[in-house]
Amino acid sequence: MTSGIRFDGVTVAYGSNTVLDSLDLTVEPGEVMALLGPSGSGKTTALRAVAGFVRPASGRVFIGDRDVTALPPYKRGIGMVVQQYALFPHLRVDANVAFGLKARKAPKDEIPGRVAEALEMTGMAAYARRYPRELSGGQQQRVAIARALAIRPHVLLLDEPLSALDAQLRSGMLAELARLHRELPDVSILYVTHDQVEALTLADRIAVMDKARLQDCGTPQDLYRRPRTEFTASFVGNANLLPVRVGTDGVTFAGADLKVPVPGAAPGSAATLCVRPHLVGLGDGPNLRGRIVEVQWRGSTHRLYVEVGGHRVKADVRELKETPALGTEVTLHFAPDDAVLLAAGVNDG
């Protein structure tokens, strides 16, 4: 069997409530695809459709080239790791990891070796005889990953696997997951998260979901630098979304003419200009003057909130020697190529 996942028009509904709407998405063999979105966006439902825990009302789910839509979960050959670890509390670590191998009736003499291999891979070999309750959260999650990997799945489903960990552990586990994927390049990973940092760090591509629909899909760099929708711009990284009027060679914002690329936009139409706060600086440039209304010190940077024509514009500037006083008038600038014009819609930052 080959790896890879394909959603072919998958819709999941509970009565009249559609929780996943006509999802078309392909995860290539060996690819890490992050499903990123807020709560209720349909990302977990999509994962559960692959796992077989929800039955699509319409559409098909493929794992590799096999249509698994009607298969029960135990016949799908996937590994799964969930937020709350879901280790079996009455089994020791090695028995937890061996669970899937025994369920799949792996040859008895192979099981100890494969358990040891999976525990080695996740750095948990020394804890094989412990019970889950004797492990920390991070260690339990490693065991859960080892248990999923022990069956050598072609597809690995990770459902918010780091959400229960503290920030430091999460960062370490992200690096661990990246390493594991380098060691298992053939395994396709579907990674559900609401954390953009996890998605940007780990994924080859990100599928952005909202309101049960796929909003956008692309590489992290594409989505970050060239978002196609306001939702993507605001959910993947932080963004200034400025309501503008399109001109012939730029846009007008708060009475100021800004020279930015306006590919294909009709002159006179309303649009949204997306500029990342860290790409906005202080100094000369487009005529964008405003008054500082709030200052936040963030260690290496200052976040300035500047009111321009009734709209707040965020600017992340390198730490200033002197914190500017509220009410100070400043000029903001950004490179024309750093701005992205989005289809109409108003969303103040």
Next chain:
Amino acid sequence: MLWALPPVAVLALVFLYPLALVVQESLAPGAYAEVFASASFREALVTTVWLAVAATAGCLVLGFVLALVIAFVPFPGGKAVSKFIDVFLSFPSFLITLALLFVYGTVGMANGLWTDVTGAAEGPFHFLTTPWGVLLAEITYFTPFVMRPLLAAFSQIETAQLEVASSLGARPLRIVRQVILPEALPALAAGGSLVLVMCLNEFGIVLFTGAKGVTTLPMLVYGKAILESDYAAACVVAVVNVALSVGLYVLYRGVSRRAGA
């Protein structure tokens, strides 16, 4: 320490003193020897134990299956059924026996239906007045006592555990055996031991079924004390019954502690 005296005094007065009187009465010269030598006592002891053990086993199996269905198989009215279990626990035992008499009694619904359909003079269901009738009534009545702690235990099992087990390739039966059952063992032990002790002491069900030849220890106590006015023998049987119950309880606590329940 003084504050503990009033409740201890009340306990001693209303419970320990009558119990002590029973034990004292049982110590009449030759009472134990006479009772232990009687065939009726030995029969009652065996009947009591096998009925209690069989009813407990039946309750455990039936209770486990029913609790599994209620907890893990979504169906309309599942929550109402779960609530009904709580209400059922408050029913008196004779009520269940009475209901069974209406269904399976000599002139009950089942036999009536049979005679109506076949035209036979009498129906085939006569088991209610045999030990099997007592067993059926006890299983019917006591099964919810196993289900209650089981449902509580099942509600603590993360659905994610079952889903992950399934994704790892485990079929439903394996999930029940290797994931659910081990986590339900303390609840099974608690429910089972409770039912065992209650069955050992059950009086109403045996009396109401009117089962011929089914004499349990509580029935023997009743017979000796009320029908024969042989209080010494009645007290001996009662002491044995109490010792059996307490012994089983101590055994249960020991096993529970070892199992970490």
